[in-house]
Amino acid sequence: MDSAPYILKKYVYRTLGFSLAILLVIGLVSYYIDPYNFFGVNKLGVYISCEREYKAQQIYKYSHNALLIGNSRSAMINVSQLKQHRFFNAACGGEKHSEIYHFLKKHLSNENVVIIGISIGEMDPQNPSKDFFNEKKWKQISLYLFNIKNIEFCVKTLAKYLKKAPRSVAIDGSGNQVGWMQHFDTENVTIFNEKVNQIATEWSHYKFHENSLNYLKKIKNLLESRHIKLITYIEPVCEPIMAIVKKSDGYQEWQKWKVAVKQIFPDIVDLSESAYGKREYFFRIDPCHFRSETGIAFLNNEVIR
Amino acid sequence: MAIGLGRLFGIRLPANFNSPYNSLNIIEFWRRWHMTLSRFLRDYIYISLGGNRKGKSRRYINLLLTMLIGGIWHGAGWTFVLWGTYHGILLALNHALTGYDILKNKVTVPLSKTITFLLVVFGWVLFRAADLDSASKMLSAMVGFGFPATNATTLVKPEKWAIVGGLLFFVWVFPNTQQLFKNYRLILNDDYEKNSINWTPKMRWVLITSLLLVTGVLSLSNVSEFLYYQF
Numbered sequence: 001m002d003s004a005p006y007i008l009k010k011y012v013y014r015t016l017g018f019s020l021a022i023l024l025v026i027g028l029v030s031y032y033i034d035p036y037n038f039f040g041v042n043k044l045g046v047y048i049s050c051e052r053e054y055k056a057q058q059i060y061k062y063s064h065n066a067l068l069i070g071n072s073r074s075a076m077i078n079v080s081q082l083k084q085h086r087f088f089n090a091a092c093g094g095e096k097h098s099e100i101y102h103f104l105k106k107h108l109s110n111e112n113v114v115i116i117g118i119s120i121g122e123m124d125p126q127n128p129s130k131d132f133f134n135e136k137k138w139k140q141i142s143l144y145l146f147n148i149k150n151i152e153f154c155v156k157t158l159a160k161y162l163k164k165a166p167r168s169v170a171i172d173g174s175g176n177q178v179g180w181m182q183h184f185d186t187e188n189v190t191i192f193n194e195k196v197n198q199i200a201t202e203w204s205h206y207k208f209h210e211n212s213l214n215y216l217k218k219i220k221n222l223l224e225s226r227h228i229k230l231i232t233y234i235e236p237v238c239e240p241i242m243a244i245v246k247k248s249d250g251y252q253e254w255q256k257w258k259v260a261v262k263q264i265f266p267d268i269v270d271l272s273e274s275a276y277g278k279r280e281y282f283f284r285i286d287p288c289h290f291r292s293e294t295g296i297a298f299l300n301n302e303v304i305r
Numbered sequence: 306m307a308i309g310l311g312r313l314f315g316i317r318l319p320a321n322f323n324s325p326y327n328s329l330n331i332i333e334f335w336r337r338w339h340m341t342l343s344r345f346l347r348d349y350i351y352i353s354l355g356g357n358r359k360g361k362s363r364r365y366i367n368l369l370l371t372m373l374i375g376g377i378w379h380g381a382g383w384t385f386v387l388w389g390t391y392h393g394i395l396l397a398l399n400h401a402l403t404g405y406d407i408l409k410n411k412v413t414v415p416l417s418k419t420i421t422f423l424l425v426v427f428g429w430v431l432f433r434a435a436d437l438d439s440a441s442k443m444l445s446a447m448v449g450f451g452f453p454a455t456n457a458t459t460l461v462k463p464e465k466w467a468i469v470g471g472l473l474f475f476v477w478v479f480p481n482t483q484q485l486f487k488n489y490r491l492i493l494n495d496d497y498e499k500n501s502i503n504w505t506p507k508m509r510w511v512l513i514t515s516l517l518l519v520t521g522v523l524s525l526s527n528v529s530e531f532l533y534y535q536f
Binding site: 007008010011014015018022023026053145147148149151238 | 506516518519
């Protein structure tokens with residue numbers, strides 16, 4: 001008959017051994033499916049929102065000579081329909097100037113042109129983002145491999161692959177706007193107006209801060225040092241929002257911001273008050289995001305030269 | 306964790322929580338939630354104020370005062386004052402209705418537990434909110450007012466109800482750790498009711514513990530602050 005301490009010791013060893021075995025299987029499955037394409041070994045496609053991880057790997061796989069970068073508004077533009085160059089869409093949702101700088105610094109190779117979409121009033125955050133695109137650390141790798149959310153994403157990836165569902169990001173980095181359309185493209189004037197008022201109220205109180213565009217200067221210097229042509233544009237603002245902001249102090253602050261940005265990029269294309277701001281060029285209940293077709297139109301007609 | 310760590314050093318600590326969401330009413334809730342504080346408040350404040358020895362009205366006032374002090378003990382803010390008062394009122398009401406006990410059956414027991422749970426959850430909003438304004442916004446949203454339709458619907462997503470329901474079912478049906486380890490005398494003054502499920506160092510518990518350990522490891526990246534640590 002085994003003694004009590006021996007039984008308990010056996011119990012602890014068995015528990016640890018069994019746990020390690022489960023973790024090992026989970027780690028191997030996570031690596032094989034690689035739902036974020038974090039290791040660049042994803043074979044089933046990316047079906048979840050993980051632009052930063054995916055694009056940092058995919059940029060090396062997709063043959064291109066031009067880059068479009070910016071925030072979610074640029075991320076949704078289907079760059080395969082842009083003229084003159086073969087583009088890779090490196091834009092990510094909520095991407096700040098500091099992140100754009102880090103991405104370009106690390107991942108630019110021999111592109112001829114980089115186009116940056118800048119939202120009106122956009123400034124460096126008080127705490128700039130860390131260099132997300134830097135080398136992977138052990139902590140990041142282990143958190144990725146052994147993560148309960150990642151298991152969920154592995155299952156989703158497998159299910160969507162088997163269902164042949166559309167990928168969230170195309171191989172050229174263009175975002176798939178189908179999901180966005182499902183959520184934000186149903187006609188509902190009340191919600192649209194509510195959102196317009198919400199955004200316009202926020203922007204009406206906008207204050208421009210000096211020295212909040214340091215990363216834009218860094219980006220300019222970086223591209224100049226690498227002899228890569230840089231084109232910048234200020235994105236169109238949805239007309240109903242512009243109409244409200246125009247009557248507020250926020251509009252004057254926007255003008256100050258524009259003057260400062262034009263000092264950095266004298267050739268910047270300003271589309272903020274252009275015809276591309278028409279309501280029908282935006283999603284039906286999302287006055288913040290214009291449609292991919294709008295982006296393609298203004299990039300081909302006004303920006304790419 | 307504290308109980309387990311204490312036990313490693315041969316110290317047996319009193320239990321502080323005993324499945325509080327398994328309570329049939331607010332009186333029982335306070336016997337199961339933060340038990341050491343509840344005992345302190347009862348022995349040193351409620352009884353010192355006269356407890357139930359000076360008539361019904363005085364008893365209710367004592368309850369209110371005790372819970373008000375209990376609220377302020379948690380933090381110097383109006384949200385805690387309100388939270389304490391809210392529980393004081395609930396306790397007074399509960400004591401006032403004690404003589405009207407209803408029959409315990411398969412319908413009334415889950416119903417009582419659900420009502421108690423919802424009353425406590427409403428109170429947690431006051432406890433957790435940064436200020437009264439955010440508390441009132443959250444409470445309005447919980448009953449479907451105050452937020453745009455899109456946000457309100459997010460708060461009452463069916464899958465969220467399913468998760469809460471599933472967890473409540475787990476709490477109601479399965480024993481807690483004190484009950485599972487009853488045979489190992491982990492807790493000081495262990496007088497918890499016997500349970501049919503007991504932990505033993507057998508293979509089925511190896512599997513259950515391993516799954517819990519793996520779930521813990523896999524959740525390391527989703528750390529959420531343990532709000533109650535400061536109390």
